[in-house]
Amino acid sequence: MKIAIFTDTYFPQVNGVAQTLKRLSNHLEKKQISYQVYSPENKSSTTYPNINQFPSLPFFVYPECRTVITNPRKIENNLKQFKPDLIHLATPYMMGLYGLFAAKKLNIPVVSSYHTNFDQYLKYYHASLLEPFLWKYLKWFHQSTERIFVPSNETQRKLESLDFRELKVWGRGIDSKLFTPNIDAKEQIRRKYHIRENHILLYVGRLAPEKDLATLNDIVDKLPSNIKESVHWLIVGDGPNKEAWREKEKSQQNITLTGYIKGDDLARIYAGADLFVFPSYTETFGNVVLEAMACGTPAIVANEGGVKDFVIDHINGRICKKQNAESFLQAISELLFDEKMRGSMGREARIYALTQSWDTIFDGLLCEYCEVLQTRQGLNKKYA
Structure with missing residues (x-):
């Protein structure tokens, strides 16, 4: 299995999405699963194996997410060389859009994840009037993918109430050896x-x-x-x-x-x-x-x-x-x-x-990837 991950934020940025995706890439390496990450370049960027970075500007609502400006053909050519079995869109903004359009054009199975309640952020940045348009966009973006991963049952219930479909909980784990009680x-x-x-x-x-x-x-x-x-x-x-x-x-x-x-x-x-x-x-x-x-x-x-x-x-x-x-x-x-x-x-x-290990969380995600691929293969055979 080969996985391509598209994200508007990545390590070493300090936020939940970036840190989770870095742990996911570490897990893929441990499982000897080939992957490529497509992410914005910024002043804190570091060169890592399997990371493809593109010029970017800060996103006005959330500066830690970057707006990528690049030629889509460059991404498509890279994907053609890598030949991923599945594309995971970790964020729904410019990098995610590049990934979505490439997945559709190259007929690659694609899933997405919903990490951030940007609708609730809007009022704090005096942009509440944009909320209906944001939801319309988010629904179009995520429903263009074959599965939507959410981090909690609470988030799943929220999106179900807005008629999102194909939702699956992909929770978060903890490194209980690093984060541990310390009497001193x-x-x-x-x-x-x-x-x-x-x-x-x-x-x-x-x-x-x-x-x-x-x-x-x-x-x-x-x-x-x-x-x-x-x-x-x-x-x-x-x-x-x-x-x-x-x-x-x-x-x-x-x-x-x-x-x-x-x-x-x-x-x-x-x-x-x-x-x-x-x-x-x-x-x-x-x-x-x-x-x-x-x-x-x-x-x-x-x-x-x-x-x-x-x-x-x-x-x-x-x-x-x-x-x-x-x-x-x-x-x-x-x-x-x-x-x-x-x-x-x-x-x-x-x-x-102690019950929330990252290995268990990521192994569950890999099983979801496999189910998506099996479903796609089954549909291809049915309509062949």
Whole structure:
């Protein structure tokens, strides 16, 4: 089996789609499955085997996705040489369009995946009027493919309500050896970031409006004084709202912005935090939430989005009303004052994470690829 992957974002970019696709390509290598990735070129691009990069510009809604400008014939010629059995369109924008048109022209089976709720992003970028046109486009794009992979049951239900067909859940896994509990982590990060407060509250993610940072800001500001004095916030990430949070960091002693962090350093921060606070309700999955859980840190999340697939309220975390700071404040207060409950939720979170291996997730995707190919072969024989 040969697989061609078309995506508007790829490693080393730091977002869920890019990281997942890099893991997928690693898995294909491990399984000795030939693949080629077609992606935009940008200032952080690195040369990798099997990666075909094209000149690009940042996409206005989500700069980490790039708009590729190239000659379609160049892509077609490359595909003719590679001769893929199947094309996977990981994103629905320019790179995805190039892949779709090439697949149709060359009669190659094609599947797609839905990763991001861009419809919910539009209001944060004052572009809500575009939503009907966006859905019309997304439906045309995805229904032009033979299978649509979604990261969670919640996302599947959403798209089914909009009459999308041929949906299959392709979940996300976790490296539970990297992201693991660490009893020394709290003291290590306290020393590194000069933290004196008793408790550490953590946010990891893009510093952008669509992550509902407005609610996070309210949570930080409205913590009761007896709690505020005993907690320190670690804000991990980067994005367009970084400067606003830098100003907040300057005005409040109990906030530290770290910028982007990855690998062992990130795992140590997860493991050293008392609670992971993540108010975003636009997630189709929520990779960072599963990472925190794998480190034994209970997550407090919103009651909308893909995180509901694996955060079980009062068992391995807390689910709060979206855009409701008071709901989050109550959950934070309860868990900080109840160490026994916090420990129990952390253990349950870790137990769940251990069941979500990347190998199992990707092997399931490969089985889906095979089913698509078998169905296409069956149709070809039927109409031969």
